[in-house]
Amino acid sequence: MTGYVGAHHEFHDAVFVQGWADRFAPTPPRIALFDMILARVDRLGGPDLHVLELGLGPGYMARHVLQRNATVSYEGLDFSDVFFEVAKRTIGPFMPRVVLTKADLLDQNWPRRLSRRPGAILSTWALHDLGSQEAVAAVYARCHEILPIGGILVNGDFIKPAGTTWSYEPGRFEIERHLELLRQAGFAHPASLAEFETNLQSPTAAQNYVCLSATR
Numbered sequence: 001m002t003g004y005v006g007a008h009h010e011f012h013d014a015v016f017v018q019g020w021a022d023r024f025a026p027t028p029p030r031i032a033l034f035d036m037i038l039a040r041v042d043r044l045g046g047p048d049l050h051v052l053e054l055g056l057g058p059g060y061m062a063r064h065v066l067q068r069n070a071t072v073s074y075e076g077l078d079f080s081d082v083f084f085e086v087a088k089r090t091i092g093p094f095m096p097r098v099v100l101t102k103a104d105l106l107d108q109n110w111p112r113r114l115s116r117r118p119g120a121i122l123s124t125w126a127l128h129d130l131g132s133q134e135a136v137a138a139v140y141a142r143c144h145e146i147l148p149i150g151g152i153l154v155n156g157d158f159i160k161p162a163g164t165t166w167s168y169e170p171g172r173f174e175i176e177r178h179l180e181l182l183r184q185a186g187f188a189h190p191a192s193l194a195e196f197e198t199n200l201q202s203p204t205a206a207q208n209y210v211c212l213s214a215t216r
């Protein structure tokens with residue numbers, strides 16, 4: 001069996017966004033990804049750790065991290081006001097520790113919009129939506145410029161799994177290529193920590209994602 005894996009989004013349409021957020025509620029494997037990312041944040045520690053999330057979306061990872069780590073401050077970057085409204089409701093009582101930053105990750109000036117320098121940059125299910133390997137590579141390069149030495153980038157995103165016979169949209173590409181792009185951006189120890197919801201035979205657009213990490 002073969003076919004095409006990709007998704008079409010209306011990130012600025014309130015009805016679409018709420019429907020997407022409802023459909024993409026955290027499930028056990030998605031929560032396992034959040035826990036893996038949280039463990040990297042906790043390990044980094046520090047009394048004044050500022051965490052930046054690229055593509056805040058409905059705020060599911062933000063809520064997960066803020067609920068379990070009582071000290072980090074959090075900056076959620078997104079280009080969608082509609083998603084910001086959903087995220088505010090998801091994050092609820094933790095909003096006083098959150099800064100919302102509106103920026104387009106395809107505009108290379110996005111780092112200038114940040115409120116302060118992050119020690120950890122996180123992302124889940126967002127960078128593939130930039131639509132190309134070049135755009136993801138540019139984000140990796142900007143992250144390397146922003147982070148201090150010892151800072152971490154953890155990207156949980158959809159990929160094209162090894163051994164597939166299916167075609168994938170250009171933003172979903174092989175793990176090895178991600179690791180190469182992280183290395184080219186200057187990161188040390190790029191690694192794929194785990195694969196989630198692997199499905200080679202009949203994949204949906206919500207399956208086949210990995211947790212990638214790298215250190216500045």
Ligand SMILES: C[S@@+](CC[C@H](N)C(=O)[O-])C[C@H]1O[C@@H](n2cnc3c(N)ncnc32)[C@H](O)[C@@H]1O
Binds near residue numbers: 054055079126
């Ligand atoms: C799947 S959602 C992220 C889910 C989120 N990480 C969570 O755990 O709830 C992807 C987000 O990326 C944002 N996004 C997509 N393209 C973007 C771009 N070019 N610049 C900024 N944000 C973008 C979308 O608006 C959307 O909110």
